[in-house]
Amino acid sequence: MARRRELGSIASGIIGSFNSRNNDIDGYWGIGKIYNLVVTRESKTVSIDLKNKAISPTSNEFDAMLTFYHNMLTCLLEKHDIPLEWVTSVNISVEFEATYEDKYHYWRSALGNPCKLQCEILDDNGRIHNAYAYNNCRPHDPSRENQSSRAGNL
Template identity: 55%
Template sequence: MGCRRELGSIASGIIGSFCSRNNDVDGYWGIGKLHKHVDLFESKVVSIDLLSQTIAPYDPSFELMVKHYSEMLQKLVAKRELRPNWLRAVHVRIEFDVTNEHYDHYWRSALGNPCKMECIIEDDLGKRHIALLHANCYPHDPRREARSTRIANV
């Protein structure tokens, strides 16, 4: 039987995978597709609830990605022998067009605009386990990107 402290490691694993270039949506980098999606909105924030498998602002093209990360969460919890009822809330939050913090990375060391990603797992005792990641990305542009040739794109 695992302990609740391991929820922080699960949050870190989820956010690390989420930022990865292997996070595909229709063959393109998921973060770039999300960035393009929120360009239409005043708020540049995407929120994903992994327990209820919902995303806001909603777009049906992200349903498979949300389902994939919800299933990943369930597998990680089972692998560490944690109780599923310990999870009160699990959210992935991505904020685009944030200011570049000097401690995140060197300015212009990566292409694109700064974004902040976090996975927040709240346990049944009310403790929040948070993993935070800063990255850079451009909004999706198929003219500048190569599409993945993997068969099962997430």
């Protein structure tokens, strides 16, 4: 029997995959490419609505990624026998140039600025199920990065 508390595990799975280096967009790390959306903006936060497949600030460059994670959400809900009606919203937020936190960001463990990711699932009872991930990243720069051999095969 499905339980709403399993939505926390689903949020954790989604944010873990989203933060992963295997989250490719055209063969480059997705987080770095998303960083480019806000590099010149005052606000360094990107919001992604997985249920409606939308990203803010808007960009068509991420349509395939949005579809992939929307499908992942649907698949995970089906595996846990959780009806889609139980899920009111699923949002991923990525805060670039976040405040450094000793507990989560290991100084000099990776290049770039601290980055904080959150997956928030709101259920039909009004309960929020959160999962977080932390990383360091810098904006996408093809002259400094190697393109994955998976590019075009996803």
